[in-house]
Amino acid sequence: xxxxxxxxxxxxxxxxxxxxxxxxxxxxxxxxxxxxxxxxxxxxxxxxxxxxxxxxxxxxxxxxxxxxxxxxxxxxxxxxxxxxxxxxxxxxxxxxxxxxxxxxxxxxxxxxxxxxxxxxxxxxxxxxxxxxxxxxxxxxxxxxxxxxxxxxxxxxxxxxxxxxxxx
Amino acid sequence: xxxxxxxxxxxxxxxxxxxxxxxxxxxxxxxxxxxxxxxxxxxxxxxxxxxxxxxxxxxxxxxxxxxxxxxxxxxxxxxxxxxxxxxxxxxxxxxxxxxxxxxxxxxxxxxxxxxxxxxxxxxxxxxxxxxxxxxxxxxxxxxxxxxxxxxxxxx
Ligand SMILES: [Cu+2]
Numbered sequence: 208x209x210x211x212x213x214x215x216x217x218x219x220x221x222x223x224x225x226x227x228x229x230x231x232x233x234x235x236x237x238x239x240x241x242x243x244x245x246x247x248x249x250x251x252x253x254x255x256x257x258x259x260x261x262x263x264x265x266x267x268x269x270x271x272x273x274x275x276x277x278x279x280x281x282x283x284x285x286x287x288x289x290x291x292x293x294x295x296x297x298x299x300x301x302x303x304x305x306x307x308x309x310x311x312x313x314x315x316x317x318x319x320x321x322x323x324x325x326x327x328x329x330x331x332x333x334x335x336x337x338x339x340x341x342x343x344x345x346x347x348x349x350x351x352x353x354x355x356x357x358x359x360x361x362x363x364x365x366x367x368x369x370x371x372x373x374x
Numbered sequence: 375x376x377x378x379x380x381x382x383x384x385x386x387x388x389x390x391x392x393x394x395x396x397x398x399x400x401x402x403x404x405x406x407x408x409x410x411x412x413x414x415x416x417x418x419x420x421x422x423x424x425x426x427x428x429x430x431x432x433x434x435x436x437x438x439x440x441x442x443x444x445x446x447x448x449x450x451x452x453x454x455x456x457x458x459x460x461x462x463x464x465x466x467x468x469x470x471x472x473x474x475x476x477x478x479x480x481x482x483x484x485x486x487x488x489x490x491x492x493x494x495x496x497x498x499x500x501x502x503x504x505x506x507x508x509x510x511x512x513x514x515x516x517x518x519x520x521x522x523x524x525x526x527x528x529x
Binding site: 242243245246247249250252253254256257288289292293317318319321323324325327329331332333334335348350351352 | 412415418419420421422447451453455458459460461462463481482485487488489490521522523524525
């Protein structure tokens, strides 16, 4: 689904209201996860940070968004602290469960709450990184653990997408 | 007492030997290399540690569990990513390592999941992690705590 067809209202880690229109106009790289994730999420955010470093100045044109699938624990404050440890371009988005469901649906991303021992829970979730062009059109995904030599050219493809229709 | 001395030795080896941390103990012929972990934010979130476990002996060894003063519920976990790209984590169960073989605990695969932290994991510090084997043998390794955004033992 193109970003232009999506409908959701979330809050970024600085407390700003955000929606699909926040992303349209610039290419977008987005990832779903949660801050209580010890393995996949910090790894992917580190990978994203590395790709952004590789892109250098080009990275400044990108929206980079980390969207929580665990809004119960990932408040705006939790997201703000978490993203501060990674590349400064990365924005953290959270919001009501129903709105998280809508953005995940729009992205065709899946997530599921899984109880663990002792009353805790973890989240299964799509670990791919999504890329959209500036006009909001879906370009491609970077799969988990895809080598950097494949990831960075994919991001460049999103950067070079037609900006037609964008403001 | 014995444990404390060994930890000290390991810390020294870590300092002088770089990334390779020989952790020979008792009857288990196992060497742990390139151990590392990420700093935590507070104590509510679980941590994860990574390393390569090498069986240097002539007999198979079977890793059955972990113990550490850092976490009440340390467990070997495995992250799996399915064909749809969805990642999930679960207990890995026993891990058999054939003679001469090694098992890598690395991001996106096997990891030492550190649940119920007893203290925050602070960058620059280390913590002892004991690997428990089926025959009762134990190997303790001192795990360096790197930054939250660390990608590997060299970060
Ligand atoms: Cu785990």
